Amino acid sequence: MVERPLQVLLLILTACGGSAATAQNADYYHPLSQRTPPGHTAAWLQHIRGQPDPWLQPVSIDVAGGARVTVYSHGPEPVASADSSRLFALNPGHTYRLCLTDMNEFPGVELYPTVEVLDRLHPPPGQADRFPVPVPFSRTDIQEALAGNLVTRVIYLEDPETAQELDPLHRELPQEVAPADNVLQRADQLGRPMIIIRLGNRAPGPAGTSSFFYGTGGSVEVRERPSPTAAPDGLSARTTGIR
Amino acid sequence: MALGALTLISVGCAGLDHAGTSVLKPKEYVNPPAAMLSRPGPMVDGPGPGVMGMVAWQSSAAGLPAAAQTTQVKFTGQPGMIIGWKTADGWADEQMYSGNSFDFPQNAVYQLKFSGFPAEGFEDLQLYPTLEVRGVDPSTREYLEHSVVPVEITVNDLEHVVHNNMVTKVIYLPDPKHQARAIAGVETLISTQLDPGIDPVQQAERMGTIMVILRFGNKNLQMPTTAVGPDGTVQPVSHQVVSGSGPNARFVPPMPIAMLPADIHGVPGTMIAAGGGVPGQPIAPVAGMGPTPPWGMPMTATPIGLAGPPHLPYGGPAGLKSHTIRNRSDDSIPEPVDHLLIDVKHRPGLNIPEPVRHIQYEEDHPVHQPGELSHPAAGRRRS
Numbered sequence: 001m002v003e004r005p006l007q008v009l010l011l012i013l014t015a016c017g018g019s020a021a022t023a024q025n026a027d028y029y030h031p032l033s034q035r036t037p038p039g040h041t042a043a044w045l046q047h048i049r050g051q052p053d054p055w056l057q058p059v060s061i062d063v064a065g066g067a068r069v070t071v072y073s074h075g076p077e078p079v080a081s082a083d084s085s086r087l088f089a090l091n092p093g094h095t096y097r098l099c100l101t102d103m104n105e106f107p108g109v110e111l112y113p114t115v116e117v118l119d120r121l122h123p124p125p126g127q128a129d130r131f132p133v134p135v136p137f138s139r140t141d142i143q144e145a146l147a148g149n150l151v152t153r154v155i156y157l158e159d160p161e162t163a164q165e166l167d168p169l170h171r172e173l174p175q176e177v178a179p180a181d182n183v184l185q186r187a188d189q190l191g192r193p194m195i196i197i198r199l200g201n202r203a204p205g206p207a208g209t210s211s212f213f214y215g216t217g218g219s220v221e222v223r224e225r226p227s228p229t230a231a232p233d234g235l236s237a238r239t240t241g242i243r
Numbered sequence: 244m245a246l247g248a249l250t251l252i253s254v255g256c257a258g259l260d261h262a263g264t265s266v267l268k269p270k271e272y273v274n275p276p277a278a279m280l281s282r283p284g285p286m287v288d289g290p291g292p293g294v295m296g297m298v299a300w301q302s303s304a305a306g307l308p309a310a311a312q313t314t315q316v317k318f319t320g321q322p323g324m325i326i327g328w329k330t331a332d333g334w335a336d337e338q339m340y341s342g343n344s345f346d347f348p349q350n351a352v353y354q355l356k357f358s359g360f361p362a363e364g365f366e367d368l369q370l371y372p373t374l375e376v377r378g379v380d381p382s383t384r385e386y387l388e389h390s391v392v393p394v395e396i397t398v399n400d401l402e403h404v405v406h407n408n409m410v411t412k413v414i415y416l417p418d419p420k421h422q423a424r425a426i427a428g429v430e431t432l433i434s435t436q437l438d439p440g441i442d443p444v445q446q447a448e449r450m451g452t453i454m455v456i457l458r459f460g461n462k463n464l465q466m467p468t469t470a471v472g473p474d475g476t477v478q479p480v481s482h483q484v485v486s487g488s489g490p491n492a493r494f495v496p497p498m499p500i501a502m503l504p505a506d507i508h509g510v511p512g513t514m515i516a517a518g519g520g521v522p523g524q525p526i527a528p529v530a531g532m533g534p535t536p537p538w539g540m541p542m543t544a545t546p547i548g549l550a551g552p553p554h555l556p557y558g559g560p561a562g563l564k565s566h567t568i569r570n571r572s573d574d575s576i577p578e579p580v581d582h583l584l585i586d587v588k589h590r591p592g593l594n595i596p597e598p599v600r601h602i603q604y605e606e607d608h609p610v611h612q613p614g615e616l617s618h619p620a621a622g623r624r625r626s
Contacts, residue, residue, distance in 0.1 A: 035419075037384045114389065150390050150427040179422035200389030202315050205346030213388065 030185035034152050038198060039095040039216055041184065042116045046093030056089035056221050057120045059195070060132040061098070064139040065105035072097040072214035076204065080220040087132050087223040092120045094218025106142055113137065113145075113199040117218070119192055121157065129226050133194050145199045153197040156187040163191075313346035314376050314387055316455060320395035323361045328497035329354035333483030334465065335495040344391050350378040351499035354464070362398045370404060372459030378503065382452045383416050386427055392455050393429065400459075403435050409460040410435055413443045417451040429454070 032041045046052060061069050063084045071080040071088060073096055080088065090096055095116045103109055115135055123131040133155060141151045177183055187193045204213060318326055324341035327334060334356060339345055347353060357370040374394075379387055392414055400410050411434035416427065430451070432443040447453050472478045485493050 035382065035385055037381060038388055112389075144426055145390075148390060148393050148428060150386050152385075152427070179424060180419040198385060198389050200386070200391070202388070202390050203344070205313065205315060205344070 030182055030188065033182040033184050034154060034196060036184075038114055038116060038196075039212075041193075041196065042093050042095055042118050043216070045118055049093070053092050053120065055092060055120050056219060057092055057117060058087045058089045058129050058132040058223060059115070059117075059135050060087060060225075062134055062136045063100055063103060064137065064142065065103060067100045067104070067137075068102040070099040070101070071220050072099065073220055074217040075214055080222050082222045085225065087129055087225055089221040089223055090115065090117045091218030091220075092117045094216045096215045096218060096220070097213060100137065103142070105139060106146075109142070109146065110203060111137075111142065111145060111199065111201065112203050113197060114215075116196040116198075117194075118196065119157075119194050121194070129223055132225075135195060135197055137197075137199060141199055145201050148201060151197075151199040152183070153195075153199075154183050154187045154193055155195040155197065156191040156193045158191040162189075312349050312379065314349055314379075314454060315344050315346050315391045316374070316376070316394055317342070317344040317391045318394050318396065320397050321357075321360050321362065323359060324357055324396065325359035327356040327358070327487070329356075329500060330485065330495045331498040332495075333485070335485045335487065335493075335497070337487035337492075338494060338497075339487070341396075347374065347376045347497070348499070349376050350503040351376055352501040352503070353497045354500045355497075356464075357396065357459075360401060362401060365398075365401045365405070368401065368405065369463065369465075370459050371462060371464040372457050373500070375456040375458070375503070377453050377455065380452045382418070383454055386416050386429075387454065390427075390429075394455060394457050395431070399435070400433075404459060404461050407461060408435060409458065411443050412457040413447040413453055414455045414457075415447040415451040415453045421450050 032044065061084050063069070067084045069082060069084050069086075069088065070078045071090075073079045073094070078099070082088070095114055098113050098115060100109075100111045100113070121128075121131055121133065135155070136153070141153075144151050177186070184193055184196075318324065318339075318341050321341050325337050326339045326341065326343075327336040328338060329335075336356065336358075353374045353376070355372050355374050357372065358368070360366060360368055394412065394414060400412075403410050413432040414429050415432070417430050422428075430447075432447050432450075434443045437443055437446065444453065444456065485495050487494060
């Protein structure tokens with residue numbers, strides 16, 4: 001068995017230029033994009049997989065400065081709530097609505113992003129919580145959302161061979177994306193898309209909101225983060241961000 | 244508005260000269276009235292046979308429920324501005340303040356009321372704008388489900404209004420090719436900042452997808468009026484007003500003053516001829532049923548002093564034997580089209596590769612001699 005650190009890269013939709021030609025000149029057709037209506041990409045992938053996957057994929061919701069995270073799944077009643085230092089395990093194929101409150105760097109601010117879980121990791125047995133998929137909300141993301149903009153991130157598991165070519169020194173690459181690019185296709189070229197994050201400034205209205213606003217009914221578990229000293233030999237996790 | 248009315252009048256007078264003869268040039272066309280243009284008629288906007296299949300994008304694909312059909316609108320620019328709206332029974336004042344948001348159901352037009360402007364010189368101003376909330380579109384769904392649509396009222400807008408100008412604000416989501424950044428943000432077109440003759444709605448539709456349109460002028464919709472009572476006395480008529488503040492504070496949701504044709508499965512509402520686009524299904528917009536106005540019902544006056552149609556007895560025996568109205572207009576109405584050909588071309592057109600027909604799968608397995616096997620690190624024995 002080859003020992004290789006599990007690497008998760010982030011593709012961030014914040015800039016323009018750069019990789020436009022690469023994405024547009026792809027020689028295959030990709031019917032899905034980041035502009036596909038929320039929930040559809042995960043639902044399509046689940047439909048392709050067949051039976052609903054009972055697996056709960058751990059995710060690490062990383063908010064700049066820390067926050068309280070409340071998870072909604074299928075209605076206005078939250079199904080889980082915990083500090084962002086905990087892990088949240090979510091169902092692949094489902095979309096969840098989060099509520100970020102008590103943000104230390106943004107006091108009094110409430111944000112309601114969505115997390116669309118497309119796929120899952122396949123960690124060693126018993127080690128799932130050591131390899132959570134990061135769901136980052138940076139300071140810049142939150143400021144953009146409060147300014148009325150919609151921030152979309154596609155998180156993918158990198159292809160080890162491609163990653164060696166693109167980032168042999170494991171630096172943090174600046175990832176530039178043009179507005180008209182299909183970012184999901186770009187992520188698919190670089191690896192396996194895992195999660196779509198969408199962050200805006202809309203909150204549930206006082207007059208009530210449809211149940212779909214809160215998600216598609218997936219399961220949620222809150223878990224403790226494993227101690228870093230519990231890692232067996234030869235296994236280590238590394239997260240790299242590309243902008 | 245004034246310019247538009249003037250144009251219509253001049254067209255209406257162009258048909259006759261002083262001698263009563265036509266001054267129209269040969270083959271010059273005369274448009275029907277705007278009201279007739281807005282309803283193309285049976286078999287175009289319904290009722291009629293369903294011929295449109297389910298070819299468009301479906302919101303319920305893969306078993307997903309329909310998206311939220313509300314647009315969250317936030318009014319900004321005038322801190323402390325009071326917002327009310329027209330309700331089913333009258334008016335509701337002080338329902339929200341500038342800086343707050345409200346979820347307006349889509350595909351509808353609302354009559355709002357702005358007051359309490361903090362800007363100097365506009366403290367006593369009351370405005371009655373209309374808010375047109377467009378339906379969700381596949382291109383705007385992602386944004387509308389995650390973000391608030393901002394509507395900013397500036398001092399410049401207020402100055403235009405008090406000087407008898409009408410202000411139209413169109414808030415739209417630009418198409419990706421018109422976006423400067425990958426992060427999606429809304430744009431606003433304001434009629435007072437465009438060149439004369441440019442329609443902000445048409446301009447916004449060229450640049451992206453419209454989400455909200457705010458139109459306002461200086462017309463007062465709560466003018467004090469009077470009415471003659473049964474005993475002949477003149478009595479003031481008051482509007483029923485509910486307030487959101489005070490001891491009897493109540494929140495009353497807004498009532499649309501008009502509904503927009505709702506898209507079904509991505510098909511524009513004005514093009515849907517049968518329920519859901521499926522032949523044989525109940526036809527939703529039946530003329531004369533529910534909110535859809537009757538089509539083709541004569542409302543001409545009759546010699547017996549009642550509105551038409553003249554063949555109804557109105558509770559007594561029918562006595563009218565003949566009622567003839569002759570249209571002597573020199574109309575030139577073409578025959579209906581019996582075979583219509585529409586050529587559609589997209590640039591670039593869809594370009595989907597051929598499906599996979601052959602998969603060849605090979606694996607190379609390493610072969611080791613005895614004693615050359617390598618062991619995983621986790622499986623090695625430690626001394």
